Amino acid sequence: MSPKNNEKDGKPTSLDDPTRPARSDLKSVPYLSPPSSPSKTKEVAGDEAQPVEVFSSHLLSPPSTPPRQSSILTIHEKKVEEVKIDAPKLRTLLGLTDRKCGAPGRKGYPCGQWSPVAKRPAAASQLESMITLTQSSVDLEAQLEKLVSLVHCKFHDVGLPKKNRIEAWTKEFPIGATSVTDPTILLEEQIKQLLALKSTQCLRVVDDQGSRCKENIGGLRVNHCALTIEEILTSKAYLNDSHLEGLLEVLERSMYCSQHTKETSLQKMASWKSGIAGYLVNLPTHGEPEENKGVSEDLNAHDQSEKSSTYATDSPVSENQSLPIFNFDQDLSAYWPAIHNTSPFEIVERNGRLTDSRSSYPLIERLINKSLVTPDLCHGYIYMYEVEGNPGFVKIGYTTRPVEDRLEKWKFDCNRAPKALYPIPPSTAKAVPHARRVEALCHAELDHRRIRIYCHGCLKQHLEWFEVSSTEAIGIIQKWSNWMITEPYKMGSIKMEVTARTERMDDFMDEISAASSRGLKVKMSLSTPSRADKSLLLSIVTGFHEYFSSPPPFIEGSNFTLPDALSIVPHPSNLGGLKIETFADMYKRVGEPLAKQYEVGTKSFRHQLAEPEAEVWMFGNIAAVLVGWSASIDDRENFVHTLHLCTLHRLQGQDSTTNPWRISGLIDMQHLPPEVSIPDIETGPLEEIVGLFETLLARIRTQDWEAISPMLLPGAGATISKDAQSPTTFMWPEWITKLQAEAESDFSPEKMIRNLETRRCMDLALIWAPFSLRLDGRQRGWGVIVVSFRQEGEQWLISGLQESSWRFRGVTLLHGSSS
Numbered sequence: 057m058s059p060k061n062n063e064k065d066g067k068p069t070s071l072d073d074p075t076r077p078a079r080s081d082l083k084s085v086p087y088l089s090p091p092s093s094p095s096k097t098k099e100v101a102g103d104e105a106q107p108v109e110v111f112s113s114h115l116l117s118p119p120s121t122p123p124r125q126s127s128i129l130t131i132h133e134k135k136v137e138e139v140k141i142d143a144p145k146l147r148t149l150l151g152l153t154d155r156k157c158g159a160p161g162r163k164g165y166p167c168g169q170w171s172p173v174a175k176r177p178a179a180a181s182q183l184e185s186m187i188t189l190t191q192s193s194v195d196l197e198a199q200l201e202k203l204v205s206l207v208h209c210k211f212h213d214v215g216l217p218k219k220n221r222i223e224a225w226t227k228e229f230p231i232g233a234t235s236v237t238d239p240t241i242l243l244e245e246q247i248k249q250l251l252a253l254k255s256t257q258c259l260r261v262v263d264d265q266g267s268r269c270k271e272n273i274g275g276l277r278v279n280h281c282a283l284t285i286e287e288i289l290t291s292k293a294y295l296n297d298s299h300l301e302g303l304l305e306v307l308e309r310s311m312y313c314s315q316h317t318k319e320t321s322l323q324k325m326a327s328w329k330s331g332i333a334g335y336l337v338n339l340p341t342h343g344e345p346e347e348n349k350g351v352s353e354d355l356n357a358h359d360q361s362e363k364s365s366t367y368a369t370d371s372p373v374s375e376n377q378s379l380p381i382f383n384f385d386q387d388l389s390a391y392w393p394a395i396h397n398t399s400p401f402e403i404v405e406r407n408g409r410l411t412d413s414r415s416s417y418p419l420i421e422r423l424i425n426k427s428l429v430t431p432d433l434c435h436g437y438i439y440m441y442e443v444e445g446n447p448g449f450v451k452i453g454y455t456t457r458p459v460e461d462r463l464e465k466w467k468f469d470c471n472r473a474p475k476a477l478y479p480i481p482p483s484t485a486k487a488v489p490h491a492r493r494v495e496a497l498c499h500a501e502l503d504h505r506r507i508r509i510y511c512h513g514c515l516k517q518h519l520e521w522f523e524v525s526s527t528e529a530i531g532i533i534q535k536w537s538n539w540m541i542t543e544p545y546k547m548g549s550i551k552m553e554v555t556a557r558t559e560r561m562d563d564f565m566d567e568i569s570a571a572s573s574r575g576l577k578v579k580m581s582l583s584t585p586s587r588a589d590k591s592l593l594l595s596i597v598t599g600f601h602e603y604f605s606s607p608p609p610f611i612e613g614s615n616f617t618l619p620d621a622l623s624i625v626p627h628p629s630n631l632g633g634l635k636i637e638t639f640a641d642m643y644k645r646v647g648e649p650l651a652k653q654y655e656v657g658t659k660s661f662r663h664q665l666a667e668p669e670a671e672v673w674m675f676g677n678i679a680a681v682l683v684g685w686s687a688s689i690d691d692r693e694n695f696v697h698t699l700h701l702c703t704l705h706r707l708q709g710q711d712s713t714t715n716p717w718r719i720s721g722l723i724d725m726q727h728l729p730p731e732v733s734i735p736d737i738e739t740g741p742l743e744e745i746v747g748l749f750e751t752l753l754a755r756i757r758t759q760d761w762e763a764i765s766p767m768l769l770p771g772a773g774a775t776i777s778k779d780a781q782s783p784t785t786f787m788w789p790e791w792i793t794k795l796q797a798e799a800e801s802d803f804s805p806e807k808m809i810r811n812l813e814t815r816r817c818m819d820l821a822l823i824w825a826p827f828s829l830r831l832d833g834r835q836r837g838w839g840v841i842v843v844s845f846r847q848e849g850e851q852w853l854i855s856g857l858q859e860s861s862w863r864f865r866g867v868t869l870l871h872g873s874s875s
Contacts, residue, residue: 141230143184149228152183152207159212160220167217169209179206190232200225214404214510214517216254223249239338244289246335251288251307251328253281256469256515259311261323271313275471275513280310280392282512294332304328306391396473397513398445401521405508410523412504417561419500424558428490428548436491438498438533439463439482441474442526449507450477450529451521454495459485470513477526478533488537490545497536502529535572552810552826552838556675563588585674593672594665596717597681597702601663607654608647613639617719618705620785621775624723624846624855626819636771638785639719653689662688666697668734673813673824675840677706677780678860679717680824682815684734699734700724701822703842703858705775705783720775720783721858723844725820738816745814745821745845748852752843753807759799761792767854769846774857783860791857805831807839819847829861837863 151158155176157167171179182203189196200222205213212218256278258269284307293299304325309317409415436456441463442449455462459482463474479485488494499506502522509518522529544554557564567586585593600616613619617639625635637645650661663685670683681704686697703721728734748767755763765788774791777783786794798804807827815822822844829837839861846855
């Protein structure tokens with residue numbers, strides 16, 4: 057129906073451009089309460105949360121041609137007293153004082169999510185710009201839509217939450233001054249709101265308390281509701297009683313679940329018809345355009361024929377497709393054909409970082425280190441599918457039920473036919489442990505390709521669709537499924553060795569990808585660093601020895617060692633005996649006699665790694681290497697060989713071409729002549745060494761400081777690093793003083809030792825002791841202590857201690873007492 061202009065004074069009375077189509081003028085109407093509307097009364101609630109108001113019972117049988125106004129354009133002449141409003145008052149009226157989303161939630165309560173922080177200035181500005189608007193303002197709805205986009209959280213910025221909020225907000229504005237409106241447009245807007253589907257829950261009231269059936273009507277019936285309402289409006293069925301009754305019955309049956317759609321009695325049709333009859337009093341009785349004459353007659357004839365109906369809609373039914381109109385005496389529950397939606401997605405948000413895969417790494421790392429909760433503990437199935445009409449988009453999910461059942465549920469809810477992409481066929485799905493966490497890891501890795509869509513089938517948003525090829529997505533599913541099979545979690549918490557791996561996400565992702573492509577399990581172990589890590593660590597230790605093979609002076613030792621860290625070397629008594637010194641002092645001390653050797657004819661002095669082969673530990677930014685080495689002069693037979701322990705720390709801020717590891721502690725076993733072999737290295741529970749370590753921890757815990765000193769090798773010390781900061785070396789007295797100060801602090805977590813390993817060979821022993829930091833019963837961080845021991849006579853003493861600890865992000869930790 058085209059709009060008409062009031063020709064009085066030669067000026068159009070429409071608030072919009074008179075050249076625009078009538079349906080573009082929907083925003084110019086006051087909130088849908090025509091002045092001549094009849095009084096209202098309440099009926100039994102079809103919607104449990106909110107009783108529906110309908111018109112009084114005397115309108116339940118309206119005349120076939122209701123009384124109408126005398127003009128095609130109605131002038132609402134009722135003067136409304138102007139209400140002054142300011143921004144603070146408007147903010148209060150709209151419920152925006154707490155900076156929360158506030159959208160109506162599932163149970164009617166306002167959403168408690170924070171409004172987007174970045175949008176708050178724009179929201180304040182938008183609110184300020186709306187203080188002069190009224191319900192009669194042409195652009196009120198558009199301005200409210202903009203406000204919703206700035207205030208609502210991402211879970212409520214489209215669909216029903218948006219629509220319901222705009223309706224509620226509209227009522228808070230003043231009605232406004234006199235407005236001129238095409239009554240047909242007003243009528244159709246009123247009908248839309250009267251008949252609108254509020255949820256996918258079955259509409260049928262099933263008890264005397266007004267409770268509704270709990271079943272879902274499904275996406276197909278939701279689409280049928282939209283088609284029926286559109287048909288009522290486009291065919292002008294509201295002008296013909298019998299046609300309107302038939303379509304209202306179709307609508308109500310479409311709002312019922314399959315269990316109730318064949319009910320003989322209907323509960324809403326009469327009140328809907330009554331409401332529409334009340335709206336019709338505003339329609340004109342003359343001045344009707346030629347194209348609308350005889351509408352009633354045509355519609356009456358239409359009811360009795362097999363004539364096709366042509367309509368346009370956003371539904372999966374193609375535009376201008378002709379569908380048969382059934383005789384209303386037939387089964388109206390099957391009025392519309394069962395056609396799945398194949399239309400393009402309504403994409404609400406698309407990620408702008410499609411090629412930036414590394415942007416997802418922080419999310420993956422946080423998720424890996426997050427403890428498992430009850431739903432994560434179950435085995436389940438990972439699946440993936442696509443739908444017709446949307447190539448290049450895939451949905452990844454998990455289920456504890458058969459995959460076929462889950463796909464059928466999606467098909468019912470959304471009215472889109474899933475095409476399974478993984479596994480194929482779905483009946484071959486194999487259960488994986490912690491399936492919900494596997495699904496979450498897949499989503500995290502593909503976060504840069506995530507899209508957010510609004511579904512017109514289930515009337516909800518979907519957040520688990522991704523713009524990615526099926527081949528790439530399948531590889532990601534298989535990778536995380538295989539990784540989870542390696543049991544990276546123990547008692548619901550991530551294993552510490554896995555956490556260490558995630559400190560360098562590039563290497564971690566490459567490793568598990570390679571393992572998955574080989575079909576192998578990834579075994580994360582403290583004692584078996586990756587080949588790349590082991591190569592870096594051994595290159596530092598090897599480089600350190602080769603450095604001594606070069607002529608002095610040794611002025612570039614910081615490429616291999618921390619200058620202030622300690623080395624402990626047992627020389628023969630005629631060469632000074634046991635030397636405990638910093639590496640800087642060692643380079644100077646060794647360099648001088650070597651220089652004299654070269655002066656008297658020595659051609660080469662060779663240091664090199666030897667048997668036994670290196671054993672390497674690594675966790676985060678600390679590592680240990682236990683390896684043999686030997687020395688010779690002028691390429692003659694070795695004059696000495698031994699075993700030593702090197703502890704290393706990884707430094708931050710190194711460029712990509714520099715090896716970040718440095719030796720932070722070194723202790724040699726006694727030096728042996730060539731004819732004496734190095735004994736086998738002892739492993740296992742070395743009670744004497746473990747007992748000494750446990751005694752140290754107990755004395756720290758009980759703050760028995762004076763009892764600690766006798767356990768320590770005099771002249772030595774500890775090298776400590778926290779939160780990946782540069783390590784600091786403390787001599788034993790300084791270290792004990794530091795422990796005392798931290799023990800007196802109010803914030804001192806305890807160390808829980810895990811997976812302790814020990815080694816011993818002759819007079820050298822070591823303990824590799826990973827630990828977690830716990831405070832108030834919660835894990836707050838982790839770390840490793842490397843302790844070296846030296847046998848002096850019959851007594852074992854602690855000869856060195858290197859430690860690295862780091863906290864979870866956002867947690868402040870101290871190097872505290874142990875337990």
